[in-house]
Amino acid sequence: MPAATRRLLVAAGPIILALVVLPYVVNPYDTVLLSYGLIFAIAALGFNLLLGYTGLLSFGHSAYFGVGAYAVAFTVKYLKVTSMELFVLAGILASALVAALFGLVCVRYTRIFFSILTLALSQVLWSLAFKFFWVTGGTDGLRVPTPTLLGVSIGAGQDKMTFLAHRYYYYVLVIFLAAVGVMWVIVHSPFGKALQAIRDNETRAEFVGVQVWHYRWIAFLISGVFTGLAGALWVPLNGLTTPDILLWTFSGEIVFFTVLGGFGTFAGPVVGAVVFNYLKTFAVGYTVYWQMFLGVVLVLLVLGLPAGIVGTAIRLWGKGRKTA
Amino acid sequence: MDTLLIHVLNSLLYAAVLFLIAGGLSLIYGVMRIVNLAHGNLYAFGAFVAAWTVGRLVGGPTPTPVLYLVLLAGPAAAAVLGAALEPTLLRPFYKRPEEYQLLITFGLQLILEDLMRFIWGPYPLSVSSLFEGMGSLNIGESIYPTYNLAVIVVGGLAAAGLWAFIYRTQFGVVLRATSQNMRMAQAMGVNVNRVYVQAFTLGCFMAGVGGAIVVPQQGAVLGMGVDALILAFVVVVIGGLGSLEGALIGALMVGVVRELGITFFPEVELAVLYLMAAVVLLIRPAGLFGRA
Numbered sequence: 188m189p190a191a192t193r194r195l196l197v198a199a200g201p202i203i204l205a206l207v208v209l210p211y212v213v214n215p216y217d218t219v220l221l222s223y224g225l226i227f228a229i230a231a232l233g234f235n236l237l238l239g240y241t242g243l244l245s246f247g248h249s250a251y252f253g254v255g256a257y258a259v260a261f262t263v264k265y266l267k268v269t270s271m272e273l274f275v276l277a278g279i280l281a282s283a284l285v286a287a288l289f290g291l292v293c294v295r296y297t298r299i300f301f302s303i304l305t306l307a308l309s310q311v312l313w314s315l316a317f318k319f320f321w322v323t324g325g326t327d328g329l330r331v332p333t334p335t336l337l338g339v340s341i342g343a344g345q346d347k348m349t350f351l352a353h354r355y356y357y358y359v360l361v362i363f364l365a366a367v368g369v370m371w372v373i374v375h376s377p378f379g380k381a382l383q384a385i386r387d388n389e390t391r392a393e394f395v396g397v398q399v400w401h402y403r404w405i406a407f408l409i410s411g412v413f414t415g416l417a418g419a420l421w422v423p424l425n426g427l428t429t430p431d432i433l434l435w436t437f438s439g440e441i442v443f444f445t446v447l448g449g450f451g452t453f454a455g456p457v458v459g460a461v462v463f464n465y466l467k468t469f470a471v472g473y474t475v476y477w478q479m480f481l482g483v484v485l486v487l488l489v490l491g492l493p494a495g496i497v498g499t500a501i502r503l504w505g506k507g508r509k510t511a
Numbered sequence: 512m513d514t515l516l517i518h519v520l521n522s523l524l525y526a527a528v529l530f531l532i533a534g535g536l537s538l539i540y541g542v543m544r545i546v547n548l549a550h551g552n553l554y555a556f557g558a559f560v561a562a563w564t565v566g567r568l569v570g571g572p573t574p575t576p577v578l579y580l581v582l583l584a585g586p587a588a589a590a591v592l593g594a595a596l597e598p599t600l601l602r603p604f605y606k607r608p609e610e611y612q613l614l615i616t617f618g619l620q621l622i623l624e625d626l627m628r629f630i631w632g633p634y635p636l637s638v639s640s641l642f643e644g645m646g647s648l649n650i651g652e653s654i655y656p657t658y659n660l661a662v663i664v665v666g667g668l669a670a671a672g673l674w675a676f677i678y679r680t681q682f683g684v685v686l687r688a689t690s691q692n693m694r695m696a697q698a699m700g701v702n703v704n705r706v707y708v709q710a711f712t713l714g715c716f717m718a719g720v721g722g723a724i725v726v727p728q729q730g731a732v733l734g735m736g737v738d739a740l741i742l743a744f745v746v747v748v749i750g751g752l753g754s755l756e757g758a759l760i761g762a763l764m765v766g767v768v769r770e771l772g773i774t775f776f777p778e779v780e781l782a783v784l785y786l787m788a789a790v791v792l793l794i795r796p797a798g799l800f801g802r803a
């Protein structure tokens with residue numbers, strides 16, 4: 188077993204244990220809140236494959252999250268499906284299709300043009316969801332009822348909150364852990380190393396035989412699918428999807444998660460997504476001026492802690508060990 | 512024939528406002544290489560200040576023609592805000608990767624949005640008496656608000672004024688030199704810090720003019736900045752980031768397509784605009800007038 192993987196398992200063991208026992212310790216509200224955090228973390232993992240590992244800043248990842256969510260809402264509306272497994276499948280397929288298509292267009296560019304192009308394409312989807320109200324419900328959005336998990340539906344008279352805080356939470360947790368595992372394998376594979384080579388020096392990567400566009404396109408596709416999966420998991424929890432999650436400001440929030448945690452590290456975006464979710468929930472509950480609060484946090488973060496929470500923690504820990 | 516003329520006028524109306532916003536965005540990018548995500552909210556800030564200031568004076572002893580000049584309080588405030596923001600928040604980031612510049616301006620966008628909510632509350636401000644005060648003109652069998660014509664004239668004057676400023680003044684030469692090669696300009700004795708703060712202030716002033724002139728017609732509402740920013744993006748992507756000619760042509764194209772869209776296919780009006788931007792980027796990555 189590679190040293191890096193062993194270290195991950197040693198570090199992750201207690202965290203996984205804590206996540207498993209959590210619903211028995213805290214109240215359902217906090218569990219559901221954490222479910223949101225874990226779902227956003229899956230999106231951030233996908234996003235970071237582009238930003239952290241390939242060096243491409245997408246400002247349009249709300250598109251794939253939204254496509255995942257709307258794919259679920261459409262299967263409910265038109266196919267009358269209620270199975271969560273089919274929801275996940277629909278979300279993955281739809282986001283893969285859209286990411287593959289958008290990726291073809293976007294990966295030819297880097298830097299600011301890549302950011303703007305991803306943003307413009309995500310806005311196309313937003314405006315369609317917004318305007319085609321007879322298909323998408325417009326700003327009213329589409330309702331998504333409580334799904335069946337592995338064929339088991341919520342019992343008659345059972346409390347929905349309990350269902351979400353227990354069975355749905357574990358469902359999300361399992362998929363989250365699987366997503367982390369898969370992403371870990373991807374970034375430590377030769378493919379992942381090639382992406383990092385592209386990030387560090389595109390010309391040299393090309394020179395040693397990396398097909399830059401091709402690799403970028405696959406990274407874009409994987410990134411979109413992770414984010415779409417998150418969207419599919421998010422929508423039954425939220426119960427409703429509206430065009431807001433396709434809007435570019437939500438893409439900005441995904442970028443925010445990743446920077447908060449630190450995009451130079453593997454765990455950073457995951458930590459950032461969970462922390463951001465608490466931060467936003469706290470801010471929204473505490474003041475109507477929550478955007479200002481988040482904006483100030485972001486500005487201070489970029490000014491003072493550009494490496495993010497995890498990046499800074501690693502640096503401090505490294506320093507501590509050296510002086511010891 | 513009359514309806515065609517009305518469509519043309521409406522297209523020009525959109526284009527005039529869009530040019531003011533997108534021109535500022537493009538100017539700032541051209542000189543400083545910063546894509547300012549907060550630009551839309553500087554436009555909204557200009558609108559709110561203009562609406563608030565005029566709103567205080569409406570119905571008072573101030574003669575109406577003066578009130579139109581008072582609208583300039585909006586651009587002035589946006590310029591002052593810009594002049595304060597550049598040295599404090601943006602200057603530390605010129606040497607960092609551009610991701611950080613996008614992030615800092617995204618944070619700024621969030622802050623400004625709520626700052627306006629905090630100062631003026633969640634309700635729209637309007638001064639429609641200025642819009643109605645100008646009356647309307649008969650164009651054939653149709654009537655057209657005179658104020659809209661005034662907006663078109665302001666947009667045209669702004670374009671001409673900016674062109675003269677950049678291509679016919681000493682400051683314009685310095686500005687163009689800095690945007691071509693910042694290091695070389697610095698070596699030739701240009702105070703780059705000062706040029707940057709001037710360019711940023713000018714860009715914000717233009718956004719503020721855009722905000723102020725839409726106020727009598729549409730009022731000032733929260734969220735107007737975010738919408739405007741995205742349209743301005745479409746304009747500069749089509750025209751080419753950093754090119755003023757591009758911003759002008761892009762604004763005209765977007766103005767025409769929007770008017771056609773609203774008239775004939777309202778459902779896909781916005782989608783068509785974004786697709787237009789995407790297609791232009793595919794064919795000419797730097798935009799129609801941009802330098803790669």
